Amino acid sequence: MIRVRFAPSPTGRLHLGNIRTALFNYLFARAQGGTFILRLEDTDRERFLPEYREGIIQDMRWMGLNWDEGPENNGPYGPYEQSERLELYQKYANQLIAEGKAYYCYVTQEETDEAKRIARLNRMPPRFDNRGRNFTQEEIEARKARGIKPTLRFKVENPQVKIHDLVRGDVEFNLDDMSGDFVILRADGTPTFHLAVCVDDALMKVTHVIRGEDHLSNTPKHILLIKAMGFEPPQYGHLSLIHGPGGEPLSKRLSTVSVGEFRRQGYLPEALVNYIAFLGWSPGDNREIFSWEELQKVFSLERVNKSSSIYDPDKLNWVNGQHLRLLSDEVFTQKALDYLQMQNLLPVGADVVRRVLPAFKDAIAKFDELPAHLGFLKSPLTYENAAWLQTPAAKTLLTEALALLPSLNWNDPLVYDAFIAALKPKVTVKGKELFMPVRVALTGKEHGPELKKLFPLLGQQFAAERFKSALGN
RNA sequence: GUCGCUAUCGUCUAGCCCGGUCUAGGACGCUGCCCUCUCAAGGCGGAAACACGGGUUCAAGUCCCGUUAGCGAUACCA
DSSP: OOEEEEOOOSSSOOBHHHHHHHHHHHHHHHHHTOEEEEOBOOOOTTTOOHHHHHHHHHHHHHHTOOOSBBTTTBOTTOOOBGGGOHHHHHHHHHHHHHTTSEEEEOOOHHHHHHHHHHHHHTTOOOOOOOGGGGOOHHHHHHHHHTTOOOEEEEOOOOOEEEEEETTTEEEEEEGGGTTSSEEEEOTTSOBOHHHHHHHHHHHTTOOEEEEEGGGGGGHHHHHHHHHHTTOOOOEEEEEOOEEOTTSOBGGGGGGGGBHHHHHHTTOOHHHHHHHHHTSSBOOSSSOOOOOHHHHHHHOOGGGBOSSOEEOOHHHHHHHHHHHHHHSOHHHHHHHHHHHHHHTTOOSSOHHHHHHHGGGGTTTOSSGGGHHHHHGGGSSSOOOSOTHHHHSHHHHHHHHHHHHHGGGSOTTSTTHHHHHHHHHGGGOSOOTHHHHHHHHHHHHSSSSOSOHHHHHHHHOHHHHHHHHHHHHTO
């Protein structure tokens, strides 16, 4: 049974990079019939904020990344928040000490920093020399007397670690070139990330760890630790990182790529998911638009590529537009309305907006473009170019149009064609001279959706009012 | 600095494992035309890439080595 997890730390909002890691885990679990776990890594209490925790949960749900086990719905291996698992980490720390696999180290942070600085100056690996391993009892007492609180370090005995990475293939590390003995319990007694992940992954029976490439060089530490605790390490797969449009790391631009921001701008979650899935993965053929369900079927870890990619808002917009166009008018209208209501963006009453919304399905890439299109519903109308309404020909045209309205069958979706057909014989103008005054009178603008589509949605009363106002202009 | 990862159009990518079918395919964006009352949407075209240098081979985008560049790690953050 495959078990994967997504383990964000509630020290910020979820962004594109995080969510892609979550998505790939989710997709892998679904494609394989496995279990998807959400785990909150909140051991860093200094940067933790409750609203980040809530934000993560909300964002995950909005995206449709529903977890089988995790906060709020629990599961057999809970709790799923590390702050509630502290005694577990302590237990395994004690076990490692008892077995001589970890030791209390009285070396101060200043000393290790200095050692690394000097190593760097000498073009040597920036590793710590493990001097705390061999302190004499007097030395330890002396340091205790100075008020130095020890950290717990894991003894690296076999620094050579081979990894078969699910996306990168074979990678080999020598921890002697990297770190030396590493801290697993801070001086204040709290576990570091390394201890916490290893204990949790082991205890939660995680089979595949799919995470960001920034963890690739932590992996040898984790493998050693997990083995030292007597568990079998999971398989690892490291996903390349996503960068911003300028090639910069994503975290620096957090606000613009946070899930909350995409939601605020009116993207469809399934479109966002579709786009993100294609950052570093492709199905191998030329298809690009996938529904949630299809994605869950076709996704495979083997087709994830190794190189990092850049987030492109233009393409996201296109994908979103494609998904929008796939929606039925009814569903589109409901989703658009929900969005406008939630964002407090309704220009007029919801019932009026609901009627005209279908006319804009092809016009937008995302919902936040709607208010600009819908502004014309507000009365009185301000005309973008009133000149279209002020010629004598236009006056005649509008008068005739107004008179025609009651005779039309407004239940006919093609009522606009009938309207124009009836209007044409009564006026001398044609083409642009005919359509523009109608368009401007109705919407105030020279550009907009097809009148053929919009006109029937407007209704007789609305059209009449608009023609009257235009005449009085 | 040290260790590691990566390298196909501006961007996302197919092709690379199993060299010839690649005068390198698709998509976004850009651009021309068509449709059209407008703006979109849609349709049909166009420009646009194998980072560089060696090697292996009859043959290299595909295999090997090096260089360069980018990224990651180098924390008592995760």
